[in-house]
Amino acid sequence: xxxxxxxxxxxxxxxxxxxxxxxxxxxxxxxxxxxxxxxxxxxxxxxxxxxxxxxxxxxxxxxxxxxxxxxxxxxxxxxxxxxxxxxxxxxxxxxxxxxxxxxxxxxxxxxxxxxx
Amino acid sequence: xxxxxxxxxxxxxxxxxxxxxxxxxxxxxxxxxxxxxxxxxxxxxxxxxxxxxxxxxxxxxxxxxxxxxxxxxxxxxxxxxxxxxxxxxxxxxxxxxxxxxxxxxxxxxx
Numbered sequence: 616x617x618x619x620x621x622x623x624x625x626x627x628x629x630x631x632x633x634x635x636x637x638x639x640x641x642x643x644x645x646x647x648x649x650x651x652x653x654x655x656x657x658x659x660x661x662x663x664x665x666x667x668x669x670x671x672x673x674x675x676x677x678x679x680x681x682x683x684x685x686x687x688x689x690x691x692x693x694x695x696x697x698x699x700x701x702x703x704x705x706x707x708x709x710x711x712x713x714x715x716x717x718x719x720x721x722x723x724x725x726x727x728x729x730x731x
Numbered sequence: 732x733x734x735x736x737x738x739x740x741x742x743x744x745x746x747x748x749x750x751x752x753x754x755x756x757x758x759x760x761x762x763x764x765x766x767x768x769x770x771x772x773x774x775x776x777x778x779x780x781x782x783x784x785x786x787x788x789x790x791x792x793x794x795x796x797x798x799x800x801x802x803x804x805x806x807x808x809x810x811x812x813x814x815x816x817x818x819x820x821x822x823x824x825x826x827x828x829x830x831x832x833x834x835x836x837x838x839x840x841x
Contacts, residue, residue, distance in 0.1 A: 619774070648829075657737075657833035658775070658820060706774055719765060720829070722774030 617641070621707050621723035629731050633695040636726045638707030639688055648720060649682055649692050650706040658706070664690065697730045704728070734758050735823050737832035745840050750808040752835050754821035757802065761825035766795060766806050769818045769834070778819075779806070811839045 620639040628634055640647045648663040662672040667684045675682070679698070684690040694701055704725045712718040736755045744750045754764070762783050767775035781788040781795045781804065788795050794807045808815055818834045 650831075655833075658822075658831035660829060660831075708774070719777035719780065722767075722776070724772065724774045 619707055619709055619721055619723035621705075621726050623726060624724065625727045625729075627729045627731065628697060630698055631696045632730075633693065634697045634701075634728060634730075636692040636705050636707075636728070638690045638692070638723060640690070640707070640709030641721055642688070644709035644711055644721070645687070646710045646712065646720075647684060647690050648708040648710075649690070650708065650722075652704040652706060652725070661692070697728075699730045702728055702730050733833070735821060735830045735832040737819075737821060737835050739835050740833070741836040741838070743838045743840060744811045746813060747810045750806075750811045750815065750837055750839065752806040752808075752819050752821075752837065754804045754806075754832055755802060756804075756823050758823070758825070759799075759802070761823040763824045764795070764797060764804050765822045765824065766793075767820045767822060767831075768815075769820065775820055783825075808837075811837075813839050813841050815839050 622637045645666050649661040650658045652658050661674045662682045663670055664684045680694055682692045704727050706722050706725045708720040708722040710718050710720045734757050763780055765780040766778040768778045769775040779790050779793045779795050781797050786797050792808055797804045816839045818836045820831050820834045822831045
């Protein structure tokens with residue numbers, strides 16, 4: 616079975632540019648999560664979707680961040696305009712049930728984002 | 732304000748010995764606790780979990796202990812193997828957000 620697929624694996628861009636990260640969840644999973652990993656804060660939940668609908672976006676740091684899930688097999692996380700402090704590894708994960716259950720989340724391999 | 736804390740950023744253990752990774756939390760409302768393992772350039776992978784109504788769960792070489800009164804959980808790996816070298820994250824799930832700790836880097840020395 617294919618796992619969660621993220622693209623690109625690495626992104627280097629200049630401050631002020633728009634960045635779009637992509638995620639394809641595991642087929643049949645109805646929950647999708649976006650996380651950001653930094654040394655200081657570890658893995659932070661940014662937003663999650665249930666059946667393509669955003670449920671909790673309180674972790675989204677600023678209005679510069681937005682996420683969409685137009686269908687069950689695709690989601691994007693967009694940063695516009697990007698800033699150096701956005702540099703981090705961004706993970707997408709999916710699961711069959713919600714985050715407050717014991718169902719483990721399956722993670723993609725992440726996108727390493729560097730904003731110069 | 733970190734609700735889930737892993738106070739040891741790193742740990743080194745000799746092969747064959749026991750590895751003990753610790754995690755503390757502040758919110759009594761969490762229903763489950765999970766451990767994930769992460770290798771470089773890969774996403775975290777689920778390792779083992781425990782319900783808040785239990786105090787121990789075992790899966791092969793991995794055992795998770797939960798002390799609710801102390802709001803503390805630990806992961807024991809026995810015996811430790813070089814392939815266990817990775818970053819380990821604990822996570823808490825419940826009514827509130829699914830929250831991860833900052834991770835502990837385990838190095839198993841051959």
